[in-house]
Amino acid sequence: MTQVAEEIDYEALPDNASLSASLLAGAFAGIAEHAIMYPVDSIKTRMQILNPTPQAVYSGVINAVSKISTTEGARTLWRGVNSVILGAGPAHALYFGSYEYAKHAFGGNESGHHPIAAAAAGACATIASDALMNPFDVIKQRMQVHGSIYKNVMECASKVYRAEGMRAFYISYPTTLTMTIPFQSIQFATYEYLRKVLNPSGDYDPVTHITAGGIAGAVAAAVTTPLDVAKTLLQTRGEVTDVRIRNCNGLVDAFKLIYQRQGITGFAKGLQPRVLSHMPSTAICWGVYEYGKWILSRGNANQQPINMP
Known part of the structure; x- marks a missing residue:
C-alpha cells in the first residue's frame, strides 16, 4: 500500500477544505489591497469633493501629494486608515467566501469560460460585503477630507452618529x-477571462494573477467612476x-447636483487617482x-492522504 496525496485544484479549493480557507485568504487580501494604496485613495476622495476649500484644490496626483505633504504633513495621507483595516478584513473574508460559494453554485468552476457565472458571483459577494x-x-x-476634525476612528463614528x-x-x-x-461584475468577469487566457493550464502563476487583477481593476474603476463621485458626495x-x-x-x-455644479466633466473627478489606486490594489x-488559496490548498493536500493500491 502506498500513500499518495490527492492532487487538488487550488483554484476552487479542495472539497474537504472548510469555508474558513476562503475567508482567511480573503481577509488578508482585503487588508493588503486597501492599506497599501490608501494615500492614493485619500487623494481621490479629496479630488471628488464638490466644493473644496481653496487649500484642497489639486491639479493632479503629484500636485496633491506635494501640496498635502507640504502644508499638512505626509501623515495626513494615512488619516482614517485604521477604519479600513478594521473593516476590510471581515468584509473581504465575507466577500471572497461568498464569491467562491456562488461561483461554484453558478457553475463557474467548470472548464471553459464562464463570464456570466463569475459576474453573478461577484454581484452576490459585493451585496454581502458592502453591508x-x-x-x-x-x-x-x-x-480623509481637508480640515477633518476627527482624531481617531471611534471619535469620528461617535460624533457622526450623534x-x-x-x-x-x-x-x-x-x-x-x-x-x-x-464594478465587481466587470472586475470578476475580466479577471476570470484574462486568467484563463494568460494561463490555460490553471496552475498557480503569480504573474498571471497580478496582471489579470491589475487590468481588471483598472477597467472596472474607470467605468464606475461617475458612481464613485456620487458616493463620495453622499x-x-x-x-x-x-x-x-x-x-x-x-x-x-x-x-443632478453634480451636473448642475460642474457639468458632465464633474462625473470624471478623481478618475486618475481612482484608476491608479485600483489597478495595483486589485493586482495585490x-x-x-x-x-493564500494555493498555500492553504497545499497544506490541506498534505494533511489528507488517501490509500492507493
Missing part, C-alpha cells in the same frame, strides 16, 4: 451597491456647510488571495 463595509467607508472618507444618526452610515449604501455591483455631505449638499438625498439627487488583492 458590512459601508459604515467603515463613511468614517474613512470623513477623516449628529446625523445611523442613517449617515448607510445613506450611500444603495449608491454603493449601484456602483460596486457593476458620504461626506455632513462635513460641508453648503445646504444643498447637506440635503442631498440619494443617487439621483447627487447626479488577487495576488495575495490566489497565493
